[in-house]
Amino acid sequence: MTLTVAQLSESELLARIFPRLNAGTTTLLGPGDDAAIIAAPDSRTVISIDTQVQDRDFRLLWPNGTASSGHDVGWKAAAQNLSDINAMGAVATAMVVSLTLPGTTPVRWVEEFAEGLSAATVALGAPQCSIAGGDLSGGSEIVVTVAVTGSLEGLDPVLRSGARVGDQVAVCGNVGVSAAGWAVQESSIVPAAQTPAMAAAAALFARPEPPLAAGPAAAKAGATSMMDISDGLLRDATRIAGASGAGLDLDGAVLAGLAAKLGDTAAALGKNPLEWVLTGGEDHGLLSTFPAGATLPEGFIGIGSVVSPEAGREPVTVDGQNVKGALEGALGWDHFAV
Structure with missing residues (x-):
C-alpha cells in the first residue's frame, strides 16, 4: 500500500525531507528553527522567488502518458530559481521552499521532490547553495514556491x-x-x-x-x-x-x-x-x-x-x-x- 502525506504528521514528513536537502556551504543555521541564517560575505543579497502550480506549470500526468516525478518538479523548481540569480551575474547561496500538498500525495513523491531539488543544485553547478528550510501546508493541488538568495561576489549586478x-x-x-x-x-x-x-x-x-x-x-x-x-x-x-x-x-x-x-x-x-x-x-x-x-x-x-x-x-x-x-x-x- 502506498504511504501518503495524510498518513504522516508534519514532523514525520519533515524528518523524511531534511536528510535529502543539500546543506551547501553558506548556511550558518539550517532547518529546524524559526528561521535560517545565511552568510552574506558580499554585504549585498540578491533575492528572487518563483512558483509552480499543478496543472498550470506542470502536470502529474501528461497527455502522452508521461508522469511528472517528484524529482522532475524539484529539479525544475531549483533550476528556474537558480537561473534568476544567474541572470543578475550572481552566485546562488541559499533556498527556502514552501510546499503545498494534497493529503493523497504519496510520501515517496515528496521524498523524490527533495532529492530532485538537491540534485539540481549540485548537477547544475551550484553545490554551495544550501536548501535552508521552508514550510509545508495542505491544499487541493501541489504548489511549489522557492525563494533563493545570491551573492554578487564583488561584481556589479547586470540589469x-x-x-x-x-x-x-x-x-x-x-x-x-x-x-x-x-x-x-x-x-x-x-x-x-x-x-x-x-x-x-x-x-x-x-x-x-x-x-x-x-x-x-x-x-x-x-x-x-x-x-x-x-x-x-x-x-x-x-x-x-x-x-x-x-x-x-x-x-x-x-x-x-x-x-x-x-x-x-x-x-x-x-x-x-x-x-x-x-x-x-x-x-x-x-x-x-x-x-x-x-x-x-x-x-x-x-x-x-x-x-x-x-x-x-x-x-x-x-x-x-x-x-x-x-x-x-x-x-x-x-x-x-x-
Whole structure:
C-alpha cells in the first residue's frame, strides 16, 4: 500500500525531507528553527522567488502518458530559481521552499521532490547553495514556491536596463528546446514511440539546464544587460528593449540555425520550429547584450544588435522586420493570458 502525506504528521514528513536537502556551504543555521541564517560575505543579497502550480506549470500526468516525478518538479523548481540569480551575474547561496500538498500525495513523491531539488543544485553547478528550510501546508493541488538568495561576489549586478545602441545581442544555453519538449508531452506520442530528439527535448523540458557559470562570466566580460529567458526570446527581449529604451534587431539566419536543430521534432508534430525559438519559454538560458567588438564569453552566440527605437517598428525585430503579426501563437508565456 502506498504511504501518503495524510498518513504522516508534519514532523514525520519533515524528518523524511531534511536528510535529502543539500546543506551547501553558506548556511550558518539550517532547518529546524524559526528561521535560517545565511552568510552574506558580499554585504549585498540578491533575492528572487518563483512558483509552480499543478496543472498550470506542470502536470502529474501528461497527455502522452508521461508522469511528472517528484524529482522532475524539484529539479525544475531549483533550476528556474537558480537561473534568476544567474541572470543578475550572481552566485546562488541559499533556498527556502514552501510546499503545498494534497493529503493523497504519496510520501515517496515528496521524498523524490527533495532529492530532485538537491540534485539540481549540485548537477547544475551550484553545490554551495544550501536548501535552508521552508514550510509545508495542505491544499487541493501541489504548489511549489522557492525563494533563493545570491551573492554578487564583488561584481556589479547586470540589469535589464543597460543595453545601448550598437551593443551585440547574445544568448547562452538552450533556446526553444523546452517548448519542443512541452509539445512532445502534450502530444499523443508515447515515450516508446519518440525519436531520440523528441525524448531529449522532453527531458530538458522536465529538467532544464540553465548555464549557471555564464552569468558571472558575462558580468566579468562587461555585459551591459542580461536576463533569464523564461517566457520566450521575443517576450524577454522586449523587456530588455523597454527597460533600456532601445530596440533589438535579431539575425534571422542565426535564428533559423537554432530552429533547424529542432526540425525533426517539429516535423513529427506539425509545428514551426522557429516559433519555438522565438516564443518558447522555460529553457532558462541567458539573453545578454555586450559592447560592440567585445569578445563574447564561452557559450554565448551573437544573435543580433541593439538599435535605435523607431516609430512603427516593434521593440524587437528580425532582420529589421516586424514579426509579431506573423506568429501563429502568442508572443511568449503569460501566466494570466489563458
